[in-house]
Amino acid sequence: MAFHKINVTINNELEQVVVPSNMTLMQMLRESLALTGTKNGCSAGECGACTVMLNGEPLNSCMVLAVECDGANIVTVEGLAGDKQLDPIQEAIIEAGGVQCGFCTPGILISSRAFLNRNPSPSEEEIREALVGNLCRCTGYMRIIEAVKKAASLKVVASSMASD
Ligand code: FES
Ligand code: FES
Numbered sequence: 564m565a566f567h568k569i570n571v572t573i574n575n576e577l578e579q580v581v582v583p584s585n586m587t588l589m590q591m592l593r594e595s596l597a598l599t600g601t602k603n604g605c606s607a608g609e610c611g612a613c614t615v616m617l618n619g620e621p622l623n624s625c626m627v628l629a630v631e632c633d634g635a636n637i638v639t640v641e642g643l644a645g646d647k648q649l650d651p652i653q654e655a656i657i658e659a660g661g662v663q664c665g666f667c668t669p670g671i672l673i674s675s676r677a678f679l680n681r682n683p684s685p686s687e688e689e690i691r692e693a694l695v696g697n698l699c700r701c702t703g704y705m706r707i708i709e710a711v712k713k714a715a716s717l718k719v720v721a722s723s724m725a726s727d
Pocket of ligand 1: 626
């Protein structure tokens with residue numbers, strides 16, 4: 564088995580990691596870096612529990628080899644909150660009651676944040692489409708969708724206040 568030294572920026576920190584050729588990004592995050600907020604639901608690209616942002620785009624980290632991420636910028640759920648403040652999507656999902664067992668939540672938060680960065684004022688249909696790859700067995704999705712709507716509206720309020 565070959566090993567590779569890679570440099571990645573994870574949650575704004577530069578990391579140098581030695582990874583075997585067959586290690587996935589999900590395994591590197593969880594096993595090499597102890598970033599266990601990224602969940603392993605299926606290891607097969609079907610549940611979205613392992614979603615992280617890679618260079619700003621959400622993707623299933625179980626479907627990418629760690630060695631392919633050399634030089635990449637990665638954001639995991641651990642990197643969403645600021646020093647003392649949750650991301651608006653984190654606040655909104657708590658307020659909406661969109662967390663039950665919580666297993667899907669990190670992936671949903673990352674997919675939602677990446678989506679809202681691209682589309683700050685989405686329709687409900689666009690939100691549903693953005694989250695189609697994130698499965699949740701508990702909430703029935705309505706509260707999650709409400710949370711994304713709420714986070715979008717908070718951002719509108721925040722930016723309109725900033726321009727006053
Ligand atoms: S663990 Fe990656 S999609 Fe399910
Ligand atoms: S809250 Fe349990 S799987 Fe989504």
